Amino acid sequence: MRSLKTIMLLATSALLIGAAAPAPGYSEADFARVAKFDAHVHANVNDPRFLDVARRDGFDLLSINVDYPDFPPLPLQATVAHQMQAIDANRFRFATTLSMQGFGTPGWTERTNRALDDAFARGAVAVKVWKNIGMVATDAQGKRVFLDDPRFDGVMAHLEQRGVPLIAHQAEPKNCWLPLDQMTTENDRSYFKEHPEYYMYLHPEEPSYEALMAARDRFVARHPKLAFDGAHMASLEWSVDELARFFDRYPNTVVDLAARMSNLQVQSNADIAKVRAFFVKYQDRILYGTDLTDSPPDPAARAQNPPATGNFAKEADQVWRADWRYLATPLGQRVDAINADAQGLNLPRAVIDKIYWKNARRFFKLGGASSS
Template sequence: MRAIRTLLPLTLATLLIGARAAPPGYSEADFTRVPKLDAHVHANRDAPDFLRIATKDGFELLSINVDYPDFPPLPVQAAIAYKMHAAAPNRFHFATTFSMHGFGAPDWTARAERQVDAGLAHGAVAVKVWKNIGMIARDTAGKRVFLDDPRFDPIMAHLQQRGVPLIAHQGEPKNCWLPLDQMTTDNDRTYFRDHPEYYMYKHPNEPRYEQLMAARDRFVARHPKLAFDGAHMASLEWSVDELARFLDRYPNAVVDLAARMTQVQVQSNANRAKVRAFFLRYQDRLMYGTDLTDSPPDPHARAQNPPATNDFAGEADRTWRSDWRYLATPLSQHVGAIRADAPGLALPRPVIDKIYYRNARRFFHLGG
C-alpha cells in the first residue's frame, strides 16, 4: 500500500509536467504574426487592396482563374494575375485555367494546352477546372461533358508530366439539391436563390449530385499520379465521414476548405469531438481557403458565396479572423449563416501551421 501511495503523487507530478510541456494552442492575438496562405481566392480587379490587407494580416494568396461567366473574361483574369504575381511573387500566387469553348473540336486540346502553358510561363502553380464541367459545358455535338471524359486525358497527362497540380471544383454543396427550407446554411440559401441556373433542385432533369461525385471519383482514380485538389472540400462538405472516405481512397488528393466553413460548423455543433478528430487525422491533407472574391464594382452583380461587399478589405479581414477564431482557438462566436454560436476547435499549433500554410506550400511546390 505504501508503494501505491508513493506512486500516485509521482504519476500526478509526471502528468502535470507533461501538461506544462505541451505547447499551447494559438490565440486570437497570434493571428497576424503566424504565416498563413489562403489557397483559394479570386483577384479579379487590378487594385492593391487585396495584397494590402493580405500583407497586414500575414497571408500569402493563391488566386484562381476560373472559366466563369460572372467573372471578367479569361484574358483579363490572366492579365491581372500576371501583373500581381510579378509585383509580389512571394505573396501572390495564382492558378491558370483553360476555356471549355469548342470542346470536342479537333484543335481543342492544342488550344487548351497553349492556354495552360502561357499561364505556367508567367508563374502559375496550378490549373483549375470548374463546375461547368458536369453542370453546364457541352461538346461540339451538344453532349454534356463530365470530368471523366477521356478527351481530357491528354491535357491531364500534360499536367502530370510537368508536375502541375489540378484544382477541381466539381458539383456544388449537397444543399444545392434540397429545397431552400431544408438547406443547412443561409449562405447557400442566398447563393442558390440568386443563381437559379446552378440550383439543381429546380432542374430535376440535370445530373444529380451522386452522378457528379461519381464522375469526379472515376477521374481521380484514373489519374492516380496527378496531384489533385478537391476545391470546396471536394463538395463533400456535408459530412466529414464521407470526406474521410474520399481521402482514404485517393492518396493523391487533398482538399481546400474554401466557402464551406459554415457546413463544418453545423457538424461541429452537432459533434465537436468528431469534427476535431477529423482535422487531427487529416491534418496533412487539408488546406485553408475562403473563396474571397475581389471583383470590379457591379450594381447588378448577384450574390456570391462568400457575399460580395463594398468593403472588400474589411470583409476579408473579418472572414480571416472569424475562421482563425474557429479553427485555432476554443472561443465561441455567433455565425449568422447557421443562426447559432459555434465553439472553436482549438486545433494544436502544429496542425494549424499545416492547414494554414505548410500543406499549400508543399502541394503547390512553393517550398517549405
C-alpha cells in the same frame, strides 16, 4: 524522506498527466504574427489594397482564374493575375484555367496544353476546372461533358508530366439538391435563390449530386498520379465522415475549405469532438481557403462572394479573423449563416500550421519561405 517506489510513482503520474494534456493552441492575439496562406481567392481587379490587408494579416494568396460568366473574361483575369504578381510575387500566386471552347474538336488538347504552358511560363502554379464541367459544358455534338471524359486525358497527362496540381470544383454543396427550407446554411440558401440556373432542386432533369460525385471519383481513380485539390471540401462539405472516406480511397488528394466553413460549423455544433478529430487525423490533407472575391463594381453581378459593404479589404480581414477564431481558438462566435453560435475547434498549433501554411506550400511546390 520519500522511498524510491514513491518517487517512481510520482514520476510516472507526471508523465501520464503530461501525455494527457492537450497540445497548446493559438490565441486570437497570435493571428497576425503566424504565417498563413489563403489557397482559394479570386482577385479580379488590380487592387493593391488586397495585398496590403494580406500583408498586415500575415497571408500569402493563391488567386484562381475561373471560366465563370459572372467573372471578367479569362484574358482579363489572367492580366490582373500578372499585374498583382508583379507587385508582390512572393505573396501573390495564381492558378490558371482551361477553356472548354472547342472541346471535342480536333486539336483541342494541343491548343489547351500550349495555353497552359504559356500560363506556367508566366508563373501559374496550378490549373482550375470548374463546375461547368458536369453541370453546363457540352461538346461539339451538344453532349454534356463530365470530368471523367477520356478526352481530358491528354491534358491531365500533360499536367502530371509537368508536376502541376489540378484544382477541381465539381458539383455544388449537397444543399443544392434540397428544397430551400431543408438547406442547412443560410449562405447556400441565398446563393441558390440568386442562381436558379445552378439550383439543381429546380432541375430534376439534370445530373444528380451522386452522379456528379461518382464522375469525379472515377476521374481521380483514373489519374492516381495527378495532384488533386478538391475545391470547397470536394463538395463533401456536409459530412466529415464522407470526406474521410474520400481521403482514404484517394491518397493523392487534398481539399480546401473555401466557402464551406459554415457547413463545418453545422457539424461541429452537433459533435465538436468528431469534427476536431477529423482535422487532427487528416491534418496533412486540408488547405485553408475562403473564396474571397474582389471583382469590379457591378450592380448586376451575381458572383458568390461580392463585397457587401464596398470595403473589400475590411471584409477580407473580418472573414480571416472569424475563421481563425473558429479553427485556432476555443472561443465562440455568432455565425449568421447558421443562425447560431459556433464554438472554436481549438486545433493544436502544429495542425493549424499545416492547414494554414505548410500544406499549401508543399502541395503547390512553393518552397518554405515564410510570409513577411
